[in-house]
């Protein structure tokens with residue numbers, strides 16, 4: 437099956453990648469939350485916080501591309517933009 441990648445593999449969702457991604461992601465999330473004072477800068481909420489990728493590219497984990505959003509607002513933004521939330525976390 438050389439050269440063939442499943443959808444899950446392409447999106448880094450295989451077991452090994454998920455483990456590796458999660459550890460890195462936990463730190464990225466922490467940095468982002470700290471930078472924004474552990475709250476959603478739009479609603480001021482501190483509960484149900486998701487980290488949103490501003491350009492909808494979850495491969496782009498640059499600090500300036502990440503923003504903590506209150507979960508319902510996050511869902512709304514994705515609905516309006518027509519991007520699946522699978523691209524964020």
Ligand SMILES: [Zn+2]
Pocket residue numbers: 487488489510514521523524525
């Ligand atoms: Zn998002």
